[in-house]
Amino acid sequence: MASLHTAEILWQRGEQDFLDNRYSRRHLWRFDGGSEVIASSSPSVVPLPMSEAAAVDPEEAFVASLASCHMLWFLSIAARQGFRVESYRDAASGKMGKNAAGRLFVATVTLAPEVRFSGPRLPSWALVEQMHHQAHESCFIANSVHTEVRCEPVRHGQ
Numbered sequence: 001m002a003s004l005h006t007a008e009i010l011w012q013r014g015e016q017d018f019l020d021n022r023y024s025r026r027h028l029w030r031f032d033g034g035s036e037v038i039a040s041s042s043p044s045v046v047p048l049p050m051s052e053a054a055a056v057d058p059e060e061a062f063v064a065s066l067a068s069c070h071m072l073w074f075l076s077i078a079a080r081q082g083f084r085v086e087s088y089r090d091a092a093s094g095k096m097g098k099n100a101a102g103r104l105f106v107a108t109v110t111l112a113p114e115v116r117f118s119g120p121r122l123p124s125w126a127l128v129e130q131m132h133h134q135a136h137e138s139c140f141i142a143n144s145v146h147t148e149v150r151c152e153p154v155r156h157g158q
Contacts, residue, residue, distance in 0.1 A: 006032055009039075026052045029061075059094055059106055065141050066109050066149055067092035073135035074113065081131070084119040094147075106147050114154035125155060 011027035025041035040055035051057075056064075067090045078085050090113040097107030113132065117123065123131070132151050136142055142149045 022050060024052070025050055026055060029056075059096070062106055063092050063094040063109050066139070066145075067111050067113075069139040069141040070111055070132075070135050070151065071113065073138045074115070074131055077131045077134050077138075078115075078117075078123075081123070081127075082121055083117055083123050084121075086116045086118040088116075089114045109147055109149045111149070111151045112154055113151065114156065116156075128153060 008030040009027060010030060013023065016023040025046050027039050029037040029039050031037075038052070038055045039061070040052040040057055041050070042057035042059055043051040043053050045051070045057075071088055071090060075085055075088065090111055092109065092111045094106045094109045096104055099105050099107075115128065132153050136149065136151050
């Protein structure tokens with residue numbers, strides 16, 4: 001199944017000097033469906049005001065991409081197994097580290113999905129964990145990276 005996925009990244013210098021390295025890192029991500037997202041470098045990498053704190057930075061987008069892919073697979077697996085998902089919330093996070101060459105990278109992404117089910121048929125906690133494992137194994141994004149991706153589902157009383 002070959003498919004192409006595209007994103008257009010737009011940045012313009014405008015009136016900024018640029019050569020002083022104090023230019024705005026604010027830019028636009030445009031996707032084929034028409035969605036646009038304001039993006040910037042992370043203020044933890046490039047200080048304000050050259051970064052824009054309210055914008056999405058590439059590291060956040062990486063974490064969100066992994067979490068979103070996992071969720072989409074989980075929902076599909078749950079539906080196929082006959083479990084009605086009422087809500088899904090993931091407070092995902094990513095931590096930077098240094099690789100063997102001493103370069104910074106997103107070393108660990110931790111997913112913390114909290115899933116609520118409804119209806120007469122509810123999965124056991126062991127089955128929920130198994131579905132998360134299946135989702136992780138199926139996720140195209142997780143299969144595309146060398147970052148350690150952890151899934152730590154949030155358990156609540158049912």
